[in-house]
Amino acid sequence: MALWRLWRRPTLLVHLIAFGLMVLVPALLFSAYLIVQFSQQQQEIAAAQVNDTAEIVSNAIDREIYGLLTSGRVLAASPTLVDGRLAQFHERTAAALAGTFTTAELVDRDMRVRVETQEGFPPSGERFADEALARNVLDTHQPAVSGVSFREKRGEFVYQVALPVRLEEGVGYVLVLSKATTSFEAVIADRNLPSRWSAIIKDTAGKRVFAAVTSDGRMRARQISYDNPSIIEAIGNAGMGTDLIEASTVSNLSGWTTTVAVPSAVIGRPVMRSWLLLVGVGALLLAFSVALGITFGRRLADPILKLSQQAGKIGRGDPATMISTDIAELAQVSKVLAQASRERREAEEQNRFLMREMSHRAKNQYALIAAIARRAANESADTTQFLATLSEALNSLARSADLLSSGGWHSVSMAELVATQLQAFNSGSHQIVHDGPALSLNATAAQTVGLALHELATNAAKYGALSTPDGKVAITWTCGENLTLSWRESGGPPVTKPRHSGFGTLVTQKMTARGLGGSVDMDYATTGIVWVLTAPLDAVVPQQESGESGIAGDGGD
Structure with missing residues (x-):
């Protein structure tokens, strides 16, 4: 034996x-x-x-x-x-x-x-x-x-x-x-x-x-x-x-x-x-x-x-406690074992924190979707229009979420956000150009700005510069104490100011301004729409997040 x-x-x-x-x-x-x-x-x-x-x-x-x-x-x-x-x-x-x-x-x-x-x-x-x-x-x-x-x-x-x-x-x-x-x-x-x-x-x-x-x-x-x-x-x-x-x-x-x-x-x-x-x-x-x-x-x-x-x-x-030995590798193993219990407790605490964070993210997303749904329902004439408006908004949020998930839901590049949101509108062609310094947006700003860009592009594709082959859209942003993001259309059909505000106007102006704590200037110039967002820089750059998102809070109006 x-x-x-x-x-x-x-x-x-x-x-x-x-x-x-x-x-x-x-x-x-x-x-x-x-x-x-x-x-x-x-x-x-x-x-x-x-x-x-x-x-x-x-x-x-x-x-x-x-x-x-x-x-x-x-x-x-x-x-x-x-x-x-x-x-x-x-x-x-x-x-x-x-x-x-x-x-x-x-x-x-x-x-x-x-x-x-x-x-x-x-x-x-x-x-x-x-x-x-x-x-x-x-x-x-x-x-x-x-x-x-x-x-x-x-x-x-x-x-x-x-x-x-x-x-x-x-x-x-x-x-x-x-x-x-x-x-x-x-x-x-x-x-x-x-x-x-x-x-x-x-x-x-x-x-x-x-x-x-x-x-x-x-x-x-x-x-x-x-x-x-x-x-x-x-x-x-x-x-x-x-x-x-x-x-x-x-x-x-x-x-x-x-x-x-x-x-x-x-x-x-x-x-x-x-x-x-x-x-x-x-x-x-x-x-x-x-x-x-x-x-x-x-x-x-x-x-x-x-x-x-x-x-x-x-x-x-x-x-x-660590054992006494003159063999460096065994001493290192003993040290690791001595730290194992403490590290395990820390790992358990980290898992609980991650679960809370995931719950917080999910709640933000649910609140944002609920706000968009309510706004779309209020502004839609019938069920078909409501479903189309909601579907496009959700697709825009999904594209922003994809970018955020690749960065651990911490930040996303402004240039990547613009390219992703406008990809469906031939953003790689000569009609749409964008330029600005390297800038990272936090999760709230990425979702808010992404949704606004999507609505602007949708409107331009239906009625504005992107509805004609000669039309152009220029997107630029600058950074100082504030973020200034502008959307300028040219070469499209003559522009007239709409008689009443719809869901797109609500998203691009009120929801965007309130969500980022800034202001939006919308100019219906005859040569093309000019949309300018001004927001405090600390409201859009990554930082320790707390509370609900700006757009979700607006959903209660």
Whole structure:
């Protein structure tokens, strides 16, 4: 049972240890992911490097062969061959090739060797050993590169380049330059590569031309089988297995294949070291996390228990004092708990105040609507006119209420009030313009002025400036000790003063003046109605409200 309770509701100590593990395990998993990525990147880098190295080695071999072909072209163009002075050609060629570990043979069209720098002049006249190479040059008139072969006279493996010697009557000879394959060691010895990298070069027949393995940062020659050699032979038996990363490149010049390889185990060594390091460090961090969880769990458990006791006192309504702790967050929680009871009482009092305020607002609205209804009923000739008048007035009040609700029923901008009330009369067009300083109206002023503007606009749309396309209405206001708001119409039909006052006149003059404690001047000028409201500024700007609204009070008349 104890284990079941511990599983369902673990202690703080268990939570802290679990938290340490939750922080540590993702870090270890991420480290493992990085190692895996590192391993893949190492493999990709190694594969790219192996491929590049194969191309570099192949190009280095090609440069060596191309250099030999260049030397052969120079020798093949010697005037001594054109004049048939073979003895002099032998002498000059032997001198030119001295110290280069290269021998030259001049083969005629009958495959007889006419000049051989390895012997004296004249040679024995034996047939050339690689007749296929010489025939190819004679037939194609193009240089050719042979595969590798063992020359008993030289006692070593060599490769040959053969070039046509052009005389006046055509290709008369084939000049063959032979060079030991061991000369390639100096060509690729400067490749700076890690240990156990190997390279093997095969000719077109699959025979070993040259093989090398990296030792002490340099590629050194390695003797392996001549026929069908294997790259694994070049690497040697070093316990690396047969899993290799390798790449091959075929030379366009010689047709030889250069293969470079490295055991995968060489690349995997740093990855394995990383795994071992991760396991070791992970074990240490796990032990450290558990130790930290136990230490801090015991340190936190006691003040948290005291906090729970403090919360219990607050729930029962008992006074709760702050606990003593050196942990800032727990001390802050205790302080908050100590203030919770007082703040709850304050919140309850605030709720009661808000309910009273909402009740006060509702009463004001009901009184205002009742006053408007009575006025509309007194001024309406029939039920239809009464309903239309009341509906328009209520719509105007609703628009003002929407603006007030967005401001918490505290204030509304004069510019927003004008734009909202006149929106139904195309207030965005060129016919209606308004201008004035930034001014906020309280709830009573907003409802009173909004209703007056609506009535003025309704009258202008029916009979005044807004009834014609050329009519204009200018609304301006200024602020000083008093608010002065003016409505001026122009461009409409000629104006005549009405014979009797209706609901609109009552709203725009009497109700507005009384509601704001000011005065209204209504001028029925022939060019257009001019309506000017003057009211004390403190009666229209937001302030602490008390009592009923001015319009609602007027409703009792």
